[in-house]
Amino acid sequence: MMRSPRLALYITMATFVLAFLIGGSQYPTMFSSRVVANLLTDNAFLGLTAVGMTFVILSGGIDLSVGSVIAFSGVFLAVILRETGIHPLVAFALLLMITTAFGGAMGSIIHYLEMPPFIVTLAGMFLMRGLAYVLSTDSVPITHPFYDTIQDVVWKAPGGGRFRLIGGIMILAYIVAMLVLHRTRFGRNVYALGGSSATARLMGVPIARTTITVYAIGGGLAGLAGIVYSIYTSAGYSLATVGVELDAIAAVVIGGTLLTGGSGYVAGTFFGILIMGLIQTYIVFDGTLSSWWTKIVIGGLLFAFIMLQKALGWATTRGRRPASDSATQS
Amino acid sequence: MRDQPKPVLRARGIDKFFAGAIALDKVDLTLYPGEVHALLGENGAGKSTLIKSLTGAYHRDGGTIELDGTEINPRGPVESQKHGIGTVYQEVNLLENMSVSDNLFLGWQPVKRGMLDHRQMHRRTREILKGYGLDIDPTQLLSSYSIAIQQVVAIARAVELSGKVLILDEPTASLDREEIELVFSVVRNLTARGMAVVFITHFLDQVFEISDRATVLRNGCVVGTRKLSDVSQGDIVELMLGHHLEATKRKASHASPGDTILSLKGYGKRGMIAPFDLELRKGEVVGLAGLLGSGRTETCKVIFGVVSADHGRAELRGQPIRLNSPRIALEKRFGLCPEDRKTDGIVGDLSVRENIILSLQARQGWTRPLKRSRINQIVDEYVKALDIRLASPNMPIRLLSGGNQQKALLARWLATEPDILILDEPTRGIDVGAHAEIISLIERLREQGMALIVASSEMEELVAYSSRVLVLRDRRQVRELGGEEITTERIVKSISQGESAA
Known part of the structure; x- marks a missing residue:
């Protein structure tokens, strides 16, 4: 665990820049504001999910339910807007309350019943997917005029790029998350919890509150991702976003965060998302490659980054040895 | 000693029961400002239980705790810290994944306009640690510093958050001599500022070095509180055990050892231990002496095959063998009792x-x-x-x-x-009674004809049971002592001479 988390972040950033340069050198049109804008728009829901996932993983946990929560959110919004006359903003607020409370409930079970997060959120995953099916098994289109209004909020950049609201929401979420994680006591408590929960408890960290809040944030951001996804697709479908939780975890790990918790940066996750989006864009530009190559490349990248973390950990423990007194404990 | 000042902490009649068994029986403890008070006793005497009852980690079943004359009832370490009682444990209870200043300020960080003020936090960390004689970069990860420095940071945190009483639970167990000095100078500094320090340890030398008074526990009862200037180490040991312990003496009768069982020639591993020779015979104990980090543990590991050697030859009963995994060692009837149990x-x-x-x-x-x-x-x-x-x-x-x-x-x-038993620090962190029992066990095993390799940092102990002593320094075998040469002075001399040669 002795490693420089900052170095991992820089390597992720360098990887992104390198990938962008390689892509751009083959397809010069990749250096356009259009590509950048689409990168943000297409990955907005995944990016939001990954912010929540970063909180959870930093605290030493995992949240497998987020993909199902997104699908549930889409169906919930589509059905409620079709069946009732309430304003979408009210529906959004209602949904965010439900998913935040759902995340908080999972956090409470994890903390008070001392259950492994993997199992609890796996149950949450099935529960939410099931609830989405109960609401509707078909894809439900959303035709509310407010959705059209949101979709029309576009900032046209020079070069033809169309920056949409949902991309902005994602970027805002990253900025807020950075401030919360690094500039608030709660944020430092998340890192402390991920370092060692027993030690954090002895140091006076409110374990229960922190754990529950972390999963509530995860649930809330998954709900927000669901809203963004429903704006992005103008529909709600219970079979949508299967496996998104795994994409989010991959982005967090590629971003340099340790899966065991306590070390990493939310900025890294942002670049993790961009790298994954960039691979997809490259494959679209190429045109001849199957889209499954995205998965293969991400698999390779993940493997490379895990190896890198191992190497960094190894390098830094070696580096400490001469100055240290733990020399006999090789 | 100082009877005039008012006690800072007075615990009276502390009782604690575990499932019907009495763990603490009407224990009294009084602490005066500016003193180091050692809490002594064998393992299981109730030292930890007493500390946990004082800080509220355990719910006590009876008795009162007064801090500065007012009764307190802490319900946990965090609450007792707010009252003014801080605790530092043997395993440093800080977060290695966070920076030094994060560790010092976790939970009470300075806030400016709703956000943490990192700059002020780093500056104050630097100031506070300067007061402890440390000049380190507070933005670095705690894990990039040695255990001793981490221990001082833990003490600094406890002092900043409590300020009246500091409980040190075996703070020196994993430190070497220089680092112990660092911790002790910090402790002296604190008592000079009027704090009361409770010091728990197994090392009696250290108790006499730094403490003013000692309270001795046995089977959950206080058997005595003594001013250390009035008593000897023997008195304290007697109090702890309830009977007098014979000083470990070198047994004169080292029966002539049997046949060579294991022979290592030029055996070593790059980066761990320089090539060494070892002849091990039946019915003898080979001691490994040296400072912390001198290669004692590495030697044990190489022989047992935990790490495989890259130099040299090994012969077991005259047959060449390759010792490159613990499985093989186990099959060949080796045993290894590791250092960190x-x-x-x-x-x-x-x-x-x-x-x-x-x-x-x-x-x-x-x-x-x-x-x-x-x-x-x-x-x-x-x-x-x-x-x-x-x-x-x-x-x-x-x-x-x-x-x-x-x-x-x-x-x-x-x-x-086993035919060959390797013991790495068999007496570390255990109490005086068990200590003596393990030493006599080693001697019994030797008499039964077993071949033993024992690594230890306690010279007296090595002198007591070793047939031969290998002295290690800087991961290199510098000397082999045998027979009458085996005395504490000779071992110390070999270690230090090796040092001057470098």
Whole structure:
């Protein structure tokens, strides 16, 4: 665990820049504001999910339910807007309350019943997917005029790029998350919890509150991702976003965060998302490659980054040895 | 000593029961400002229980705690810290994944306009640690500093957050001499500022070096509180044990050893231990002496094959062998009792019985399980022979005290009836009584014809049981001492001469 988390972040950033340069050198049109804008728009829901996932993983946990929560959110919004006359903003607020409370409930079970997060959120995953099916098994289109209004909020950049609201929401979420994680006591408590929960408890960290809040944030951001996804697709479908939780975890790990918790940066996750989006864009530009190559490349990248973390950990423990007194404990 | 000042902490009649057993029986403890008060006793005497009852980690069943004359009832370490009682534990309880200033300020960070003020935090960390004689970069990860520095940061945090009483629970157990100096100078500094410090340790030398008074516990009762300027180490040991312990003397009768069983020539591993020679005969104990980090543990590991050697030849009873995995060593009837019993030795959640039987079963292979009756017979035999004190062999081994865990580990290897037994720091962190028992056990095993290699940082102990002593320095064998040469002075001299040569 002795490693420089900052170095991992820089390597992720360098990887992104390198990938962008390689892509751009083959397809010069990749250096356009259009590509950048689409990168943000297409990955907005995944990016939001990954912010929540970063909180959870930093605290030493995992949240497998987020993909199902997104699908549930889409169906919930589509059905409620079709069946009732309430304003979408009210529906959004209602949904965010439900998913935040759902995340908080999972956090409470994890903390008070001392259950492994993997199992609890796996149950949450099935529960939410099931609830989405109960609401509707078909894809439900959303035709509310407010959705059209949101979709029309576009900032046209020079070069033809169309920056949409949902991309902005994602970027805002990253900025807020950075401030919360690094500039608030709660944020430092998340890192402390991920370092060692027993030690954090002895140091006076409110374990229960922190754990529950972390999963509530995860649930809330998954709900927000669901809203963004429903704006992005103008529909709600219970079979949508299967496996998104795994994409989010991959982005967090590629971003340099340790899966065991306590070390990493939310900025890294942002670049993790961009790298994954960039691979997809490259494959679209190429045109001849199957889209499954995205998965293969991400698999390779993940493997490379895990190896890198191992190497960094190894390098830094070696580096400490001469100055240290733990020399006999090789 | 100073009777005039008012006590800062006065605990009276503290009782604590565990499932009907009495853990603390009407214990009194009085602390005066500016004193270092040692809390002594064998493992299981109730030192930890007393501390936990004082800080509220345990709910006490009776008695009162007064801090500065007002009664307090802390319900946990965090609350007692708010009252002014801070605790630092043996295993540094800080977060290695966070920066030094994060660790010092976690939970009470300076806030400016709703956001943490990192700049002020780093500046104050630097100032506070300067007061402890440390000039380190507070933005670096805690893990990039040595255990001693981490220990000082832990003390600084406890002092900043409490300020009246500081409890140090074995703070020096994993430090070497220079680092202990660092911690002690910090402690002296604090008492000069009027803090009361409770110091728990097994090292009596250190107690006499730094403490003013000592309270001795035995079986949950206070058997005495003494001014240390008035008593000798022997008096304190007598109080702890309830009887006088004979000073460990070198046994004159070292019977002539038998045939050579293991012969290593030019054996070594790059980066761990320089090539060394070793002839091990039946019925002798070879001691490994040296400072912390001199290569004692590495030597043990190379011989047992935990790391495989890249130089030299090994012969077992005249036959060349390759010792490159513990499995092979186990098959050839080697045993290794590692230094760090918590991480390398015991399996905490398994029962004492399972822990004792582990190696024997491993050598047999899982396809041939030992019979239940045979297991019980072996376990009963060793529990009795080694006087392992336990409620039942079915209890998880992590509930045993350090000394009893160590004996159970020894039992594990003795059960495999090894020809060669390697013990790495067999007496570390255990109490005086168990200490003497383990030493006499080593001697018994030698007399039975076993060949032993024992690494230890305690010279007196090595002198007591070794037939020969190998002196190590900077991961290199510098000297072999035998017979009359084996005295504490000679060992120390060999170590320091080696140092001057470098």
